[in-house]
Amino acid sequence: MLEARAFEPGFLKKLDRLVLGIKRARTVRAGNRTLGRVQGLGIEPENFREYATGDDLRFLDWNAYARLDQLSIRTFRADRQVEITILVDASASMAFPARDDKLGLALALGAALAYVGMSDNDPVRMVAFAMRRGQMQLEATTFHRRRETYLDFKPFVAQIKCGGETRIGAAVDELLHHRRPAGIVIVISDFLVSQTDYEDALARLLLARHEVKAIHVMGEIESTGAYPPGLVRVRDAESGETRETVFGPEAAAACRRKVEEISTRVREFCAGRGIVYARAFGAASLDTFVEHELANLGVVR
Amino acid sequence: MGFLDPRNLLWAAALGVLVLIYLRSRSRPTLEVSSLMLFDYAAAPVASVRHVRLDPLFWLEVAGLSALVLAIAGMYAMAPARVGRGRSHALVFDLGAAMSAREDGTSRLDQARRAALKFIAQAPAGDEFSVITYALEANVPAPQTGNLAVIRAAIDALKPLAVAAKPAALSAAIIRARGSAEIDLFTDRTPPADAIGGAVGASAVRVHRIGHGDGNVAIAELDPGTVDTTRGRAVVRNFSAAPRLMDFAIDLDGRELLRHPLMLAPREQVIVPFGPLTSGGVLRARIVGEDAIAADNERWAIARSDGAAKVLVLSPDTGVRGDLARVMLAINPNFQVETIDPAKYSPAKNVAKPYDLAVMHDCYVPGIDAGSTLVVFPPIFPARSNSYAAKIPGLGIGATVDSAAMTSKLGGEPIAGPSAALRATRVLQLPEWMDALAYATHGSAAAVIPIIAAGEVPGGRVGVVAFDVRDHFLFDPDRLDALIAVVNLARRLTAPGGVQVVPTGAFVTLAVSGAARVTAPDGARETLQPDQWGRVKLRPLEAGRYVVESGGARFTVLANYYDAAESDLGAAREPAPASSAAPPPAIPAAGPKQVFPLAFILIAIALGAFVIESIILVRHASRWGMTHV
Numbered sequence: 001m002l003e004a005r006a007f008e009p010g011f012l013k014k015l016d017r018l019v020l021g022i023k024r025a026r027t028v029r030a031g032n033r034t035l036g037r038v039q040g041l042g043i044e045p046e047n048f049r050e051y052a053t054g055d056d057l058r059f060l061d062w063n064a065y066a067r068l069d070q071l072s073i074r075t076f077r078a079d080r081q082v083e084i085t086i087l088v089d090a091s092a093s094m095a096f097p098a099r100d101d102k103l104g105l106a107l108a109l110g111a112a113l114a115y116v117g118m119s120d121n122d123p124v125r126m127v128a129f130a131m132r133r134g135q136m137q138l139e140a141t142t143f144h145r146r147r148e149t150y151l152d153f154k155p156f157v158a159q160i161k162c163g164g165e166t167r168i169g170a171a172v173d174e175l176l177h178h179r180r181p182a183g184i185v186i187v188i189s190d191f192l193v194s195q196t197d198y199e200d201a202l203a204r205l206l207l208a209r210h211e212v213k214a215i216h217v218m219g220e221i222e223s224t225g226a227y228p229p230g231l232v233r234v235r236d237a238e239s240g241e242t243r244e245t246v247f248g249p250e251a252a253a254a255c256r257r258k259v260e261e262i263s264t265r266v267r268e269f270c271a272g273r274g275i276v277y278a279r280a281f282g283a284a285s286l287d288t289f290v291e292h293e294l295a296n297l298g299v300v301r
Numbered sequence: 302m303g304f305l306d307p308r309n310l311l312w313a314a315a316l317g318v319l320v321l322i323y324l325r326s327r328s329r330p331t332l333e334v335s336s337l338m339l340f341d342y343a344a345a346p347v348a349s350v351r352h353v354r355l356d357p358l359f360w361l362e363v364a365g366l367s368a369l370v371l372a373i374a375g376m377y378a379m380a381p382a383r384v385g386r387g388r389s390h391a392l393v394f395d396l397g398a399a400m401s402a403r404e405d406g407t408s409r410l411d412q413a414r415r416a417a418l419k420f421i422a423q424a425p426a427g428d429e430f431s432v433i434t435y436a437l438e439a440n441v442p443a444p445q446t447g448n449l450a451v452i453r454a455a456i457d458a459l460k461p462l463a464v465a466a467k468p469a470a471l472s473a474a475i476i477r478a479r480g481s482a483e484i485d486l487f488t489d490r491t492p493p494a495d496a497i498g499g500a501v502g503a504s505a506v507r508v509h510r511i512g513h514g515d516g517n518v519a520i521a522e523l524d525p526g527t528v529d530t531t532r533g534r535a536v537v538r539n540f541s542a543a544p545r546l547m548d549f550a551i552d553l554d555g556r557e558l559l560r561h562p563l564m565l566a567p568r569e570q571v572i573v574p575f576g577p578l579t580s581g582g583v584l585r586a587r588i589v590g591e592d593a594i595a596a597d598n599e600r601w602a603i604a605r606s607d608g609a610a611k612v613l614v615l616s617p618d619t620g621v622r623g624d625l626a627r628v629m630l631a632i633n634p635n636f637q638v639e640t641i642d643p644a645k646y647s648p649a650k651n652v653a654k655p656y657d658l659a660v661m662h663d664c665y666v667p668g669i670d671a672g673s674t675l676v677v678f679p680p681i682f683p684a685r686s687n688s689y690a691a692k693i694p695g696l697g698i699g700a701t702v703d704s705a706a707m708t709s710k711l712g713g714e715p716i717a718g719p720s721a722a723l724r725a726t727r728v729l730q731l732p733e734w735m736d737a738l739a740y741a742t743h744g745s746a747a748a749v750i751p752i753i754a755a756g757e758v759p760g761g762r763v764g765v766v767a768f769d770v771r772d773h774f775l776f777d778p779d780r781l782d783a784l785i786a787v788v789n790l791a792r793r794l795t796a797p798g799g800v801q802v803v804p805t806g807a808f809v810t811l812a813v814s815g816a817a818r819v820t821a822p823d824g825a826r827e828t829l830q831p832d833q834w835g836r837v838k839l840r841p842l843e844a845g846r847y848v849v850e851s852g853g854a855r856f857t858v859l860a861n862y863y864d865a866a867e868s869d870l871g872a873a874r875e876p877a878p879a880s881s882a883a884p885p886p887a888i889p890a891a892g893p894k895q896v897f898p899l900a901f902i903l904i905a906i907a908l909g910a911f912v913i914e915s916i917i918l919v920r921h922a923s924r925w926g927m928t929h930v
Contacts, residue, residue, distance in 0.1 A: 092335075093335035094335070095335075096334050192336035219335075222335055225339075230330075232331070233330070236337040237334065237336070238336065239337070241337055243345065245343045245344070245345060254340070254341075254342035255339050255340065258339050258340070262338075
């Protein structure tokens with residue numbers, strides 16, 4: 001299975017010197033989102049501001065008050081680690097076509113990003129989601145900070161099974177239900193859901209001040225439409241609906257056109273919201289993705 | 302079009318299996334995919350693609366299998382036969398006694414013979430004929446051949462038999478003729494529809510009705526009565542619609558006893574009494590004068606004379622000795638019966654006293670000089686000392702059962718009531734030369750065993766009674782069936798030797814000492830070889846006297862013929878079907894339709910289909926780069 005590659009020493013060696021770039025705001029007042037910086041505590045002076053009732057008098061700048069006769073509060077900043085959540089789609093659609101091993105690719109990418117994210121000792125967790133029997137099921141690991149604990153992800157990755165429906169919106173709801181500081185949420189999915197579902201989900205993550213990255217995973221066969229030729233009855237792995245079709249060059253072209261349409265739609269939405277979008281089509285693209293697409297996700301050397 | 306054996310069309314079920322295999326192979330596989338939205342732009346298949354797909358391999362297999370099924374079912378085509386060549390005719394002759402009826406100075410068989418010969422003479426060159434006859438059974442004197450000389454010779458050699466033609470034999474004859482395009486049936490009566498319809502197949506049957514008269518008188522029965530006691534009688538029947546005046550005569554041992562004219566009203570049956578006879582002998586009744594069927598104008602019977610005969614009764618039981626002696630005297634009061642305890646009997650002392658019949662109960666003394674032997678409740682000897690071997694070769698006594706029940710016939714239900722209940726009974730293992738005359742069942746499984754048997758070997762006639770007759774069993778009023786069976790057996794054993802009266806068509810078995818020369822009533826002679834038991838078997842098919850000579854011995858078999866249906870020539874004149882008008886129609890220029898079997902063509906089609914299929918497969922295989930298919 002492809003996910004096992006994420007724990008191979010050779011593969012990890014390629015990731016050793018990579019760091020997940022995080023847009024850290026310079027100041028609170030700048031109005032930008034701030035990740036990992038909490039005002040007030042710390043030792044590094046950051047700024048001054050007017051005193052307001054209730055401010056801690058210990059931070060009052062008495063020298064300035066003496067010179068300017070104005071009460072000013074010195075502010076300091078304290079660096080805090082950024083929580084990284086890697087949200088992996090484990091619905092039934094990730095299991096088909098079986099030869100594509102989409103789930104393995106998604107888990108391998110998620111684990112690789114977790115490894116990279118742990119380079120700054122940021123806490124990283126992996127979460128698998130799927131709607132099963134009408135209930136959203138989130139399977140999550142604990143946060144791991146140091147790379148020495150990276151192998152703790154291995155049992156989790158190995159036991160994830162596909163099943164249920166893709167409901168990204170419901171998964172995000174469940175995720176946000178447990179209040180956590182704003183961090184990075186990397187969504188890995190095939191996005192074979194309704195457009196409103198994933199758009200609503202990504203938008204709510206942004207509203208919760210998370211930095212969102214989206215990785216679009218597709219299998220080699222389904223992205224190229226390279227099914228065995230002939231008259232077949234195709235069945236939707238999640239809904240169970242069926243229809244008949246004749247596989248051949250025309251059907252393959254139609255499939256490719258549809259995949260491109262879905263990919264474009266997701267990419268345009270992400271681009272409009274400042275969400276980083278990358279796509280990994282085909283299990284063979286794992287190494288290519290690590291070498292080229294990680295930069296798009298903000299990974300720097 | 303038609304089928305010679307339509308039942309083989311059941312093999313067409315194999316086509317259903319082929320279709321099932323085809324449907325399964327072309328059924329649409331289901332492919333599970335991540336989402337149907339990926340196929341939004343893929344075109345749906347059109348209906349024609351889903352339901353009909355041109356699969357040449359499948360259709361070739363269907364064609365090949367269908368052709369094979371039709372070939373197995375014997376598919377044929379009916380087409381007009383080519384004139385002048387190739388047509389096959391089966392000439393089927395009725396050889397029943399009625400075909401010997403003489404009308405206008407010629408017999409019906411002669412008329413049929415002439416009609417057939419004329420038919421052959423008119424046939425175009427190249428036609429083939431076969432000659433088939435039937436009476437008791439079907440025979441093929443001349444199989445299908447184009448050699449008309451052989452056919453004519455076979456027709457000339459036909460002789461009517463003194464037996465009634467059986468419908469089953471007619472069916473068998475038609476079945477044998479079924480391979481011919483035309484079947485020409487020469488008979489004097491309308492054949493039963495079911496005898497022909499079920500057997501004719503695709504051949505055309507043309508019935509040639511022969512004969513027109515009904516003037517036949519027959520002796521239906523001859524009862525000699527009891528010598529010096531009761532009168533005999535003969536039954537004479539006039540089958541004609543006109544009154545007949547006949548001379549009727551009765552002879553005893555060649556001496557004419559009675560002769561007087563008989564005036565018979567139309568279809569009248571009269572009883573002619575005579576006697577009582579003053580002595581026994583061979584009795585012969587005959588009708589003197591011209592009559593249609595000669596075979597039923599003579600009838601034989603044996604008048605039994607109660608002459609003196611010596612009978613020896615051996616039994617360890619005094620009561621049984623007395624009972625058996627009474628039975629023998631009841632059969633013939635002139636019997637001289639001697640009863641002895643076997644323990645006191647010595648064959649050496651009685652060597653000068655040959656007996657006509659030796660009856661042994663629960664004992665067996667091999668050295669008795671007797672013409673016939675009756676063993677009642679035969680003793681069981683040790684396996685290695687089979688004392689029966691000399692006189693009764695092959696007889697085996699298996700065991701003794703405590704009780705048994707007489708049956709009405711072989712394998713039939715036991716006779717109801719106490720008359721069926723037998724006491725201790727030996728389980729007999731009969732040799733081939735013995736015939737079982739009565740059976741019984743025993744045990745919970747109702748196993749059937751013979752209880753009375755008789756046969757004849759060169760050493761004399763032998764009878765065996767398997768059950769015990771102690772305690773006056775034979776004279777028990779509730780055991781009449783057993784008594785009657787024993788009396789009949791004793792009568793059979795004491796009947797005059799050398800003469801038998803049998804109906805024609807029955808098998809007669811005679812014990813001879815070597816090859817037997819048989820002289821038939823018409824003077825024809827034949828030599829028969831005896832079987833391992835020293836017996837010859839003959840089947841009289843002519844009415845009259847058969848003489849069998851072997852090793853200086855001479856046997857006479859008197860065969861009687863009478864069959865009310867066959868002798869009734871008037872009944873044979875029922876309206877005939879339109880196709881049976883005589884004389885036979887002239888052979889048309891364009892012959893009638895003939896059967897053309899299509900088996901070879903169908904097999905060729907099947908082979909062709911399979912060869913084409915193989916070629917297609919090989920081409921596919923070469924395209925796929927496969928070297929072995």
